[in-house]
Amino acid sequence: xxxxxxxxxxxxxxFLQSISEKLLQLEKAPDDAALMAxxxxxxxxxxxxxxxxxxxxxxxxxxxxEDLMSAVRDGRLTFSQQLADRLLDAMDFVALLLxxxxxxxxxxxxxxxxxxxxxxxxxxxxxAQQVDDEQVHPGEAATSRxxxxxxMLPLDAVPEALRAAWREAxxxxxxxxxxxxxxRDCFFKGEDPFHQARQTPxxxxxxxxxxxxxxxxxxxxxxxxxxxxxxxxxxxxxxxxEHFRYVPEQVxxxxxxxxxLESGLVTASAAEGAVHAAANNAATPDAAAAHDSGNGTxxxxxxxxxxxxxxxxxxSLPDDVAWLPGRVRAIASTLAACFRSSGRIDxxxxxxxxxxxxxxxxxxxxxxxxxxxxxxxxxxxxxxxxQSKTANTSAPAPDAAPQPVNADIPGGRRPDDAGAVLxxxxxxxxxxxxxxxxxxxxxxxxxxxxxxAESVYGVRDLAREIKTQYAVIxxxxxxxxxxxxxxxxxPISGVFxxxxxxxxxxxxxxxxxxxxxxxxxxxxxxxxxxxxxxEPLIHIVRNSLDHGIETPQVRRxxxxxxxxxxxxxxxxxxxxxxxxxxxxxxxIDPAVIKRKAYEKGIIDEAELERISDxxxxxxVFAAGFSTAETVSDLSGRGVGMDVVRxxxxxxxxxxSLTSETGKGTRICLSLPLSMAVTNVMVIESNKQIFGVxxxxxxxxxxxxxxxxRSIKNRQTTVLRxxxxxxxxxxxxxxxxxxxxxxxxxxxxxxxxxxxxxxxxIVVDDFREVVDIILKPMGGILNAVPGYSGSALLGDGxxxxxxxxxxxxxxx
Amino acid sequence: MAMTYKRNVAHFSDTVGxxxxxxxxxxxxxxxxxxxxxxxCTHIHAAHLQVLMAAELPIAEWPRDESLTNWxxxxxx
Numbered sequence: 001x002x003x004x005x006x007x008x009x010x011x012x013x014x015f016l017q018s019i020s021e022k023l024l025q026l027e028k029a030p031d032d033a034a035l036m037a038x039x040x041x042x043x044x045x046x047x048x049x050x051x052x053x054x055x056x057x058x059x060x061x062x063x064x065x066e067d068l069m070s071a072v073r074d075g076r077l078t079f080s081q082q083l084a085d086r087l088l089d090a091m092d093f094v095a096l097l098l099x100x101x102x103x104x105x106x107x108x109x110x111x112x113x114x115x116x117x118x119x120x121x122x123x124x125x126x127x128a129q130q131v132d133d134e135q136v137h138p139g140e141a142a143t144s145r146x147x148x149x150x151x152m153l154p155l156d157a158v159p160e161a162l163r164a165a166w167r168e169a170x171x172x173x174x175x176x177x178x179x180x181x182x183x184r185d186c187f188f189k190g191e192d193p194f195h196q197a198r199q200t201p202x203x204x205x206x207x208x209x210x211x212x213x214x215x216x217x218x219x220x221x222x223x224x225x226x227x228x229x230x231x232x233x234x235x236x237x238x239x240x241x242e243h244f245r246y247v248p249e250q251v252x253x254x255x256x257x258x259x260x261l262e263s264g265l266v267t268a269s270a271a272e273g274a275v276h277a278a279a280n281n282a283a284t285p286d287a288a289a290a291h292d293s294g295n296g297t298x299x300x301x302x303x304x305x306x307x308x309x310x311x312x313x314x315x316s317l318p319d320d321v322a323w324l325p326g327r328v329r330a331i332a333s334t335l336a337a338c339f340r341s342s343g344r345i346d347x348x349x350x351x352x353x354x355x356x357x358x359x360x361x362x363x364x365x366x367x368x369x370x371x372x373x374x375x376x377x378x379x380x381x382x383x384x385x386x387q388s389k390t391a392n393t394s395a396p397a398p399d400a401a402p403q404p405v406n407a408d409i410p411g412g413r414r415p416d417d418a419g420a421v422l423x424x425x426x427x428x429x430x431x432x433x434x435x436x437x438x439x440x441x442x443x444x445x446x447x448x449x450x451x452x453a454e455s456v457y458g459v460r461d462l463a464r465e466i467k468t469q470y471a472v473i474x475x476x477x478x479x480x481x482x483x484x485x486x487x488x489x490x491p492i493s494g495v496f497x498x499x500x501x502x503x504x505x506x507x508x509x510x511x512x513x514x515x516x517x518x519x520x521x522x523x524x525x526x527x528x529x530x531x532x533x534x535e536p537l538i539h540i541v542r543n544s545l546d547h548g549i550e551t552p553q554v555r556r557x558x559x560x561x562x563x564x565x566x567x568x569x570x571x572x573x574x575x576x577x578x579x580x581x582x583x584x585x586x587x588i589d590p591a592v593i594k595r596k597a598y599e600k601g602i603i604d605e606a607e608l609e610r611i612s613d614x615x616x617x618x619x620v621f622a623a624g625f626s627t628a629e630t631v632s633d634l635s636g637r638g639v640g641m642d643v644v645r646x647x648x649x650x651x652x653x654x655x656s657l658t659s660e661t662g663k664g665t666r667i668c669l670s671l672p673l674s675m676a677v678t679n680v681m682v683i684e685s686n687k688q689i690f691g692v693x694x695x696x697x698x699x700x701x702x703x704x705x706x707x708x709r710s711i712k713n714r715q716t717t718v719l720r721x722x723x724x725x726x727x728x729x730x731x732x733x734x735x736x737x738x739x740x741x742x743x744x745x746x747x748x749x750x751x752x753x754x755x756x757x758x759x760x761i762v763v764d765d766f767r768e769v770v771d772i773i774l775k776p777m778g779g780i781l782n783a784v785p786g787y788s789g790s791a792l793l794g795d796g797x798x799x800x801x802x803x804x805x806x807x808x809x810x811x
Numbered sequence: 812m813a814m815t816y817k818r819n820v821a822h823f824s825d826t827v828g829x830x831x832x833x834x835x836x837x838x839x840x841x842x843x844x845x846x847x848x849x850x851x852c853t854h855i856h857a858a859h860l861q862v863l864m865a866a867e868l869p870i871a872e873w874p875r876d877e878s879l880t881n882w883x884x885x886x887x888x
Contacts, residue, residue, distance in 0.1 A: 187829055187858055194857035198882060208886035214865035217840055222832040222858045 001102065008049055010423060012098055015046040016091050017497060023084050023091075024500045030079040040069040046094075051189075056246050057114035058097045061090050063249070064118035071125045076346070083124055088501070090117050115248065162205060166232065167258055173234050175204065175256035180229040181211070182250055187223050191247075194227070200243055201235040212372065213312050232256065307338050308371060315368040328358050328367060335371065347374050426527070429487055436481050437773035441792045443477050446470040448795045485526070485674055492570045492577070493521035495534045499541060499568065506545045513552050513563040514545060520570035525577045526674035532651045533579070533671065536644040540581050540667050541566065543641070548585030548665050558662065560584065575673055582666040588659040590616040597622065617659050621645045649805075652695065678774040680791075680801055682767035683750060685729045686737050689767065691801035693788065698753050700766055702746035717749075717760065724751065726760040732807050733786070740764045752804050761804065774801055819844060820871075824851035832858035839866055848872040854879060860886060 022039040026032065047062035065087055071077040097110060158166075166175055178200065182193035197206070207230040214220065233240060237253065244251040311331050321327070332355040339347050354370035446466060454463040496518050507514040525533075549555075549564035556562050569580045590613035597603045597619045603611070611619075620641045641657075648655050653671035672695065680691035681700075707717050708726065715726040726749065728739050739762045741747045749760040772791035777784065788803040813827045814835060819842045821835065839845055845868060849855075852874045855863075863870075864886055873880045 182857070187856075192829065192856050194860050194882075195854060198854070198878065206882060206885045208860065208864070208882070210861070210864055214867075217836065217866055220836060220862065220865050222836050222862050223829075225857060225861070227857060227861060227864075 005053065005101070007423070008053065009098055009101060012046060012049065012094070015042050015049075016095050016098075018042055019046070019091055020088060020501055021497060023087055024504060026079055027081065027084055027504075033073075036069075036073050036079070040066070040073050043069050055097065055101075056248075057110050058094055060114050060118050060248065061093055061121070064121040065090050068121045068125055077125060086117075086120055086124065090121060093117055111245070158205065166204070166256060169204070169234065170256055170258055174237070176233050176235070176237065176240055177254045177256050178229070178231040178233060178240065178244075179252045179254075180231065180244070180247075180250060182225045182227060182229075182247070184224050184226070186225050193225060193229065196244075196247070197229040197231060200231055200233055201239050202233050203231055204234050205232040206230070213309075213316060307334065311335055312368060312371055315364045315371065317364070319363050319365075324362060324364065325359055328355065328364055331364075332358075332367060335367075339374070350374075424487075429484070432484050433488070434773075436477070436484055439477055440481065440771070440773065443470070443473050444793065445795065446473065488527045488674070489524040490527050490530050491521060492523045492525060492530060492533070492579075495530055495537060496521050496568065496570070498534075499537075502538065502541060503545065503566065506542060507549075510545060511551060512545065512549050514549055515563050515565050517565065517567045518569075519567065523570040523572050523577060524673075525572075525671065529577065529651055529653075529671050529674065532647060532653075533669070536647045536655075536669065537568070537579070537581070539641070539644050541568070544581065544583040544585065544665065548583040548587070550586050554586075558586075572673070577669075577671045577673060579669040579671070580666065581669075582664060584664040587661040587664055588617050588620065588657075589661050590614075593617060593619050614658070617657055620657065621655065652693070678772055678791075678801070679769060680772055680774075680799070681750070681769050682799065683729075683748075683763045684765040684767060685733075685739070685763045686735045687764075689797075689799060690729075691770075691772065691791065691799045692750060692752070692761075692804060693801065694769060696752045696754075696804055698751040698758060701749050701751060701760075702742070702744075703749050703760075705741060705745050705747060708747075715762075719751070719760070722758075724758055724760045726762055727808070728762045732761075754805050754808055759804075759808065772799065772801070820846045820848055822851070823847070823849045823855060823874075825853055827852060827855040827859055829856040829858050832856060832862055835859060836862050839868075846871040849874040849879075849883075852876065852879065863887060 019039060019042050022035055022042065026035055026039065029035065043062060043066045047059060047066050050058045050062055068077070068083070068087070072079050072083070077083070093110075093113065169175060180193065180197055182191065182196075183189075186193060194208075197208075209228045209230070210226050211228050212226045235243075237255070240253055241248070244253075311334060314327070314331055317327075332351060336348055336351055339351065351370060351374075354366045357366040358364060447470060450463040450466040450470065453459050453466060499518065500516060503514055503516045544566055545564075549566070550558070550560075552562035555564065564583060564585055566581070566583045569582075571578050571580075593616045594603070594608055594611070597616070598605070598608050602619060602622045621644075622642060641655075645655050648669055648671065651671060653669060656668045656670075657665065658668075659665040679694040681694055681697055682689050682691055684690075701719065703717050703719075708715050709717065715728075717724050717726060730737055730739055739747055742765070748763050748765050750763055750766070751758055751760050753759075770793070772793075774789045774791055776782070776789045777787060781787075786803060786807045788801045791799045791801060793799050813823065813825050814831050815822045815824075816838055821838065839862070847863075847868060847870050849870060850872045853876045860883075863883070867887075870883065870887070874883070
């Protein structure tokens with residue numbers, strides 16, 4: 001994968017994210033023009049970027065999305081839920097394609113999906129256009145809709161002998177008529193339409209025409225493509241589609257059936273009649289179209305094209321005649337009628353302006369310029385027809401897809417506001433991270449070296465100098481470590497931003513009304529923590545929506561607002577990230593939980609009587625627990641809250657849940673800010689040293705041996721008027737020696753907290769607290785329970801770090 | 812060079828690219844009665860095709876490449 005592709009992928013994902021965010025915001029504020037412009041720009045840039053690569057499927061969908069957005073931005077279309085749905089679908093499709101790019105999957109399999117998505121987007125533009133038409137000219141819209149389904153074939157340009165031959169040939173192989181109208185600026189995209197046309201498989205006949213009257217050579221711009229290629233090919237439809245797969249919107253492929261070949265004659269002669277009529281300025285195309293649409297094979301666009309050409313010819317006549325104003329006026333009214341019947345009413349005001357200019361100057365040129373500027377009329381209907389055709393939709397075919405003539409100018413490219421932000425591959429940061437870890441270990445070796453210099457070699461001065469040097473290196477290493485940690489810090493908004501969409505989709509599926517509030521999105525935590533948070537949070541929010549929030553009717557009956565409220569709040573508190581998810585739904589009923597838990601055998605009868613409501617509510621964290629009456633695709637499979645708890649505990653976090661029946665549920669997640677450096681207390685037991693994570697240690701106490709009592713074979717003591725169960729570490733590790741006490745016959749006890757309960761772990765002695773880089777155990781050792789991992793100490797020895805939770809539950 | 816000019820004769824050879832269309836157009840304007848020799852030509856870029864169509868010039872020598880000749884005749888006829 002090339003670097004530029006990598007960059008495209010990462011940028012594209014950002015764009016998709018911001019596009020869907022903006023779409024959701026727009027649903028709330030459909031009239032926000034600035035937001036709309038912003039959204040358009042994102043889609044526009046993404047489309048532009050995708051064009052750098054060979055992803056026609058992606059570009060096609062994005063192009064259609066861009067057209068749609070541009071229609072909305074220009075006020076030709078109002079933002080609707082349906083529109084948002086389709087755009088979101090389109091963005092999901094693009095995301096799917098993006099995901100497949102690294103795997104190198106051939107995206108052409110998605111071509112049909114791409115075409116139908118693009119068509120469904122364009123359909124919205126067309127629908128709106130037709131509504132417009134019907135409002136302004138009720139009669140014409142119906143006419144143009146009926147006739148636009150047919151494609152104009154200039155069969156009259158083909159000698160009758162050839163047509164007869166085709167009729168013969170069409171009996172044997174299917175012939176296709178291809179109309180290829182390249183984009184005006186296609187040369188700047190590195191395209192050679194002539195080459196493209198020449199390479200078309202199995203060409204039977206070809207014709208090249210200009211869509212405009214050629215200007216004098218001095219005014220000719222050879223780099224504006226105004227060509228139109230007409231081809232007849234004997235190749236299969238699939239081969240033709242494949243050949244033109246990069247420019248499907250510029251190509252229209254019509255099967256040349258016998259029927260078409262016959263009726264084409266009718267079309268051709270009728271079109272000729274129309275040209276004459278238009279040239280005489282006697283008939284409006286409306287009348288002609290209305291008249292001819294009866295035979296069903298007629299295309300309004302053929303008129304429009306013919307009429308426009310005739311007007312240009314008329315306008316190019318010398319200006320030195322007395323009746324020029326009359327001629328200009330007549331031509332202008334013809335043009336107005338022509339554009340109106342094609343649905344391009346947006347062009348009319350500028351036509352009136354051009355007419356006024358022409359009259360005041362007594363010259364035809366302004367009007368001719370106007371026609372040249374608006375000749376998109378000829379190209380677009382073909383494009384639109386192709387789209388609806390290939391998608392096989394029965395939706396009304398567009399008569400003219402609206403597209404502002406200078407679509408690219410207002411949106412423009414956003415000035416690069418990335419500024420000083422650097423995007424770095426995560427593996428590079430991880431490498432830095434492990435290097436600084438080694439650096440910390442190496443640095444911690446210096447004090448040992450100083451001690452040896454003094455004790456073994458007896459050079460005290462050198463020892464002191466080493467210590468001074470160590471202090472300097474130590475400071476730098478700590479700052480470096482801090483700096484790298486900062487790089488890995490990410491705002492939690494990365495996880496939060498997917499929730500608006502999730503909540504919207506789920507609540508609509510469930511028929512509930514939910515308002516989501518996100519707070520503290522700027523709270524930062526280590527990347528790994530943030531990533532570990534995503535899954536549990538989604539589970540929790542789903543649960544809230546599915547089980548917590550009631551349907552609007554139930555809520556109203558209960559005297560609450562119909563709209564449920566879910567709040568996700570993140571904050572930082574002394575080295576930990578707290579995330580608080582609360583809803584104002586029906587809450588968890590402890591009685592129901594107790595009954596369910598008993599039915600599922602999670603608790604026995606005695607426990608059923610004994611446990612408090614709070615404890616009962618916490619039973620939802622037990623494995624295999626589910627209260628949902630039916631299994632839905634959202635939740636209720638019994639893999640809910642225990643998965644959440646496990647995921648959170650894996651990154652040394654904790655979950656707590658409080659709920660009040662009828663008022664709502666609140667779940668708090670507490671997670672460390674970073675997992676990279678662990679603060680451990682070193683303890684000694686049976687002449688070995690072990691580490692215990694500091695965040696589990698409540699306190700360290702020395703208990704006189706006399707204060708230890710045995711209750712049912714279990715040692716306990718009383719610490720500040722509370723009973724504290726004691727466990728010997730040697731015993732838990734299956735070592736056969738008793739714990740050693742100090743000279744005052746006190747035993748060292750580490751008080752830890754496990755699942756909210758205090759436990760005293762009896763060890764031989766306490767040592768210092770150190771910062772270590774904890775490495776998880778690999779290979780066979782990975783399966784050994786009771787240890788979180790290992791770390792290297794400054795003197796090169798290995799410190800095994802205990803996991804008290806596992807140690808206790810494993811017994 | 813895919814295009815060479817000798818007095819009032821323009822020779823096209825092999826594939827004539829897009830970049831030369833502008834020069835060709837300028838040359839045409841300086842030479843009122845040009846002769847075009849496309850014998851050795853296999854393909855011209857669409858931009859050239861446009862210039863040829865706009866200029867409506869007779870082709871002195873049609874390309875030896877049959878397919879190109881067919882196309883050019885279809886376009887310039």
